[in-house]
Amino acid sequence: MFRGLLRSPGFILGVGLFALTLVAALLLPLLMPLNVEQRVGLAYTPPSREHWLGTDHLGIDMWSLLVHGLRSSLYVGLLAGTVATLVGTLIGVYGGYKGGLLDDILTVATNLFLVIPTLIVLILLSSSLDEGRSLTLIALLIGLTTWTWSARAVRAQSSSLRHRDHVALARINGYGTFHIVVLHILPYLASYIFMVFILQTASGILTEASISMLGLGPYDSVSLGTILNEAIRNEALGDGAWWAFLPATMLVTVIAFSLYIVNTAMESVFNPRLR
């Protein structure tokens, strides 16, 4: 099973890319001096040997900003992904297994959340929080508004698993819902839930980038989205200062892309089994 994954070029590529960004985010701050406060040059100076990606509109080293931004975005993505997956799995697996009234109630709740335009809610919440907007809070907000997708996906799988013979056997062994869900349903969903997590993380990163780009991102931190926001606000495009927005855009794309292809590779290996 796992060998199939290791043979898949998509999986290797995706994991490789993502791991690279993760390692970069964690190690680079330790290995080199990064300063996001100090003015080191004039506004929008192009890349040079000293400043690999030039400076931003305040003259701050762009490379430092990028690494910090990468860190923040990954943090938000992973936290939002975790929260969304946890909430969604919890709701989805119970609703799917129990069926009946509980399932109906949870489905209605899920659909309600689904219908609410996430971005607008985030925008409204973000704008009302003003200075309270920390990375963690944003991550939580994203996680708590995007879990619906996980819930529906997990619910479908859980619902088909509940008819399996080994679940019936557990029932006639006297096991209750909680034990059956934990021992007999979740293990069979483990790989699926992991895939869900990957997609939720990718989505979290993109969502954060979106709201930050609109100026509603974290108040005191740098993220890939805030970098883009600053670039827009200060007309980096017009000035031709590509280093102010292109690297950030590419990073967001690369991270999301790497996660998506990992998911695709996993799906082709795992999904046939689930059916």
Added chain:
Amino acid sequence: MTARPVMSPERSADVKLEARDVSRVFGHGKGRKVAVDRVSFQIQGEEIVSLVGQSGCGKTVLAKLLLRLDQPTSGQLLFNGRDIEAERDLKRHFRQVQAVFQDPFSAFNQFFTIRSQLESCFRLFEQRPPPAEVAARVDAALRAVNIEPREIDGKYPFELSGGQMQRMLLARIFIIRPEVLIADEPTSMVDACSRASILDYLMKLKRDLKMTIVFVTHDVGLACYVSDTIYIMHCGQIVERGAPDQVMTAPESPVTRELLDDIPDIHRDWLGRGAGAGASAK
């Protein structure tokens, strides 16, 4: 359908399982399906009764109703005279009514060892015995199905054969010792060689542990060999009931006749093609 009494009124005190006008309907409107249609029967204690019919006749749904894995839409199911739905404590019901399933591999969780899954049936008892006793009882049950306990130590379900796994399902029954066993097509996914031993174990359960067994199958030949009474089902209804000899030699229902006809008996022209078997196509 002629009403052919299977037992005389005096024995009704012995009735272990009873169905009174039981129905199970799925869906509504155009998608409405009547899986079990006003079924009534009485099963004596220490009897092996077969529910026989083609797939879709309702025998498996009826089995699930008896197991309380599903609820009837109408009618009553009684165990020892009491409505099974009235028993609030499910564990109590499962101590008395158990099952073996058709597919021995999908019946076990692939993530846990076989031994741990056999031990998990002790959950049904009010007090779990000490580990030494649990192990001893599991070992005794394994030996009852001719498996040396050491053979399965540390093994997972996928490491054993279909015949062995089916015997694991039976070992569970030897541990739990219910009064009633619902055997849902326990031989259809097993090789012909292992079939006979499974049937032998069922008869052993009836004989030594005084169990009442409801044997669900599509093969009337098997049913005739192993049961005391046969119920033929078709479209959710019982269309014929009787002792194996009666059903085999003088079937009343065309459904029964067709089922008998479908057994590939070597002594007659099964396919109706005359000539020798497998002769070249004309």
Added chain:
Amino acid sequence: MSTTPILDVADLRVHYRTRAGTKVQAVDGVSFQLAAGEVLGIAGESGCGKTTLVSACMGLYMPPLFYGSGSVRINGESILGLDREQHRKHVLGRKIAIIPQGALNSLNPTRKVRDLAADMIYSHGDRSGKAEIEERLRERFTRIGLDARHVLDAYPVELPAGTKQRVVIGVSTLLNPQVVVADEPTSALDVSTQKSVIRLLFDLMDRQIISSMLFITHELPLLRHVSSSIAVMYAGEFVEHGRTEQVIFDGRHPYTRALMGSMLSADPGQRGKKPVGIDGAPPDLKHEIRGCRFAERCPVARPDCSGAEQPLRTVAGRAVRCSYATAEPGVAAEPQMDAEPQMEAQP
């Protein structure tokens, strides 16, 4: 009158390599011939090697399955040793086709029947135009007794089980393969469905769509109605091989008799005859086995059975792999039935 057999398998040996590198000789010297219009039944328990034999006869060798030695010829031409592309286009589907186990669920639910059938044709290098293919499909589907226009347009889920079965078999045999391998077509099926599937196969033989067939099963008695000759397989070898009447009614190998003994009959004359199971399991082929491979489980094994090699000998007009199979009907000694250990009833 000698005619080239359609399928000629000679001393075929194939093995698996486990992850640890051990060699498992799954098919160990199997030979048989299949004539045009003939049905050969191959019977054996799970693990006897019959499924491996199917892959081997079709030339489907993919790790961990490896070809050892021996030949497989269809109409005199070997089908082994071809490159993958050649094999896929010219052998599979054309010379030899398989009707898989669990056929009912083998149709892709997301495509129409027409596309599934057309795929079969296209994937074999046929570049005919759409109209021509449509004509072929219509003609073939009608010939196998289906309402072509309706069925071709449908998705598999829309069709009833019986029709689906016909479609699966129809698609597998679309290119008129010379040999059809039916791999356990009736396992885990209703007895009634069993009958209809086998009827269907014979129907196709009558309509000249299938010519020769290998019918694989673990239910030996079923072959009474299906094949003209039978080979009983055990632990990678044929232990008995002869005409159907011989093997079914007068089996000379103890395993054959044991397989027949496990059958139950609803025939009133046969009531009360206790079916006999065979305890234990086939031997682990990872290790070399000395002497008779069935000796361990054989009800009439003698001490020297595990010592001497057991070649196939001709006894009473068929091939038997047992030193003690005699020219007299019936086996030398009857098996002894042990008393069953009793379980104590609850106090």
